[in-house]
Amino acid sequence: QVQLVESGGGLVQAGGSLRLSCAASGRTPSSYAMGWFRQAPGKEREFVAAISWGGGRTYYADSVKGRFTISRDNAKNTRYLQMNSLKPEDTAVYYCALDGSVFTLQIGGNVDYWGQGTQVTVSS
Numbered sequence: 001q002v003q004l005v006e007s008g009g010g011l012v013q014a015g016g017s018l019r020l021s022c023a024a025s026g027r028t029p030s031s032y033a034m035g036w037f038r039q040a041p042g043k044e045r046e047f048v049a050a051i052s053w054g055g056g057r058t059y060y061a062d063s064v065k066g067r068f069t070i071s072r073d074n075a076k077n078t079r080y081l082q083m084n085s086l087k088p089e090d091t092a093v094y095y096c097a098l099d100g101s102v103f104t105l106q107i108g109g110n111v112d113y114w115g116q117g118t119q120v121t122v123s124s
Contacts, residue, residue, distance in 0.1 A: 002026045002113045004096045010097040012086055016122070020081040022096030022115060033102035034079040035059075038068065038092035043096065048107035049081060053075030060107045065089075069088075086122045 008020040022034060035050030038077040050059045058070055069082040083090065096115035099105050 002098060004113055004115035006094065006096045006115045006118040009120045010060045011093060011123065014088055014122055014124050016084060016086050017082070017084045018086065018120060020083065020094055020096075020118060020120075022081075024077040024079075024098055024113075027099060028077055028098075032098050032100055033105055034072070035057070035097050035099075035102070035105035036079075036081045037095045037097055037108070038090075039095070039117075040089075040092040043092075045108070047106060047108050049077060050102050052058055059102065064113045083108045083120070084093055088118075088122045088124045090120060091122050092120060094120050102118055 003026045005023050012018055026065045031053040033052050036048040037045050039045040040050050048061050049068055051072055053069045055072050067085045095117045097111045098113040099111045
């Protein structure tokens with residue numbers, strides 16, 4: 001079993017920044033992709049960003065391109081989501097996800113593992 005623990009959420013004013021972290025523990029695969037999704041109230045969960053094990057492939061939703069950056073620290077089994085220029089519409093619960101395939105994450109397919117989520121609130 002794999003556990004994913006997110007941290008770094010909170011309340012920030014529009015234009016501000018936050019950095020989310022996702023630490024994987026337990027029986028993590030020897031290599032894996034990780035990504036971030038979000039779900040706003042009354043909306044379906046949507047893909048935000050994903051990164052391959054080696055970090056050579058990254059994918060972003062159009063709504064966050066140029067503002068969010070996903071990165072990794074394989075030694076720490078941790079992935080990060082740096083969020084800059086935050087907007088009120090970025091307000092959501094952000095979920096970390098782990099899968100063997102970065103493409104599965106990108107298309108929001110049958111992801112292997114999910115974190116519990118961390119709340120991000122952007123005030124106007």
